Structures are given as structure tokens and as C-alpha cells.
Amino acid sequence: MKFFRYGTFLSIATSCILAACSNVNTAKSVDSASLLPSASSTSTPQMNARPKRSLSEIDLTTIKHIAPKGRAQDDALEDENFNELTLADDLLAHGKDSIPFLIGKLNDETEMKRGPVDFLYNVYVGDVALIILNDFFTENDGKTSTIPGFSWDEFLERGNDKNSMGIDILRNYIEKHGRKNIQDRWQKMWKENKENIFWDKAERCFKLGK
DSSP, rough: OOOHEEEEHHHHHHHHHHHHHHHHHHHHHHHHHHOOOOOGGSSSSOOSSSOOGGGGOOOOOOOOOESSSOGGGTOOEETTTTOOHHHHHHHHGGGGGHHHHHTTTTOOOOOOOOOSSSTTTOHHHHHHHHHHHHHBBBOOOOBBSSSSTTTTHHHHTTTTTSSOOOOHHHHHHHHOHHHHHHHHHHHHHHHHHHGGGGETTTEEEEOOOO
16 A cells, blocks of 8 residues: 555656656747747848738839938838838838849839929939939948949949039939940849848848858
8 A cells, every 4th residue: 555655656746747847848949939030030121011012013103202311211202292102111022122123114214293303303213213222222321332333423423523413413324324324234233243132121221242
């Protein structure tokens, strides 16, 4: 009888130990899972839960105003009522695929129905595509390009002209070299660097890296 009680006690104790070990392993599994990289740690932008629009559905002519300060990815794109547009987010939801999409628009001479650039009414889809591309590759100081030689002034050969507006610099460049030249230069950059382009979450821009 004494042996039976002892054996029963030993059996119960063993069961308790096994159950405790099982709980510890389960807890470790949960903790380990929480340490795994989430989708937000990838190299592409993390967008909200809104259904993703296909690139073919994205229409640059819906932009009615571009805020004079701030990048496209920082809510600088607005509609006719100056409401923020989600167009930049819609583009970035496609990660790097948004880049060749915009490059494909650089030669588009469709005139915007309302000039989105302050004090200028003759604005074309190709202009807007270049502005967005430039912003996507600009650090959050709003000035520094992440591609050597591709800042607005350097790319468009401003030189010593300190008085002209940025859009005037673009007009002068197009008059000299044509829109196709702009598109070809961006296409060359993409072809040579597409494997090394990544999204920097801290700076909210695309960068080149290894």
C-alpha cells in the first residue's frame, strides 16, 4: 500500500514536470516567432491595408497640385480640393516596380488639365513623372539625391543659373536635349542598378546599395 501511494505520487509528479516542460517549450516557440523578421522589415515600403491598385490603374493626371515643399512620398500630392492623394502610396505598394513604370511616363506629353506646379499651367505627365522619380530618390532633407549626379539641378544642368525656378531649368533642358534624353538616362540608371536598389524605411526613399 505504501509502495502504491509512492508510485502514484511519482506518476503525478512526473506528469506535472512533463506538462511544465511542454509549457516552457510552447512559450519559447512563441518568443522565437516574435523575433522573426516581419513583412515590415523587408526592403520594400510597408503600405496600409488598403487594396493595392495595379500600376495600370494609376493615373498621374489625377494630381492637381504638388505642394511646394515636401516629397511626393511625404503627402505632397493633392487633388483639386487640396486633399492629400494616396497616389504615391499606390505606387510604392509595388516597390521597385514603380520605378520603371514612372520611367515609362517620362516621354509622355499629355498636358495636365490643371497645372499642378505653382505659377505654371503648361505641365505635362512627363514632368510629373520626373518630379515623383526625383522625390523617390531624395533623402528626407528634401535636397540630397541618393543617386550620384541625379539631383534636380545636377541632372538638368542648372550650372550657375541661380535665379530660374526648378521647372524653368527642366524646360531649358528639354529644349536642348528633348524628353527622350531624360528617359534614356533614367532607363540606363535602372538597367545598371535595379538589382541594388532598395527602400530605406528611415529616410523613406530608394537608395543604391550592395
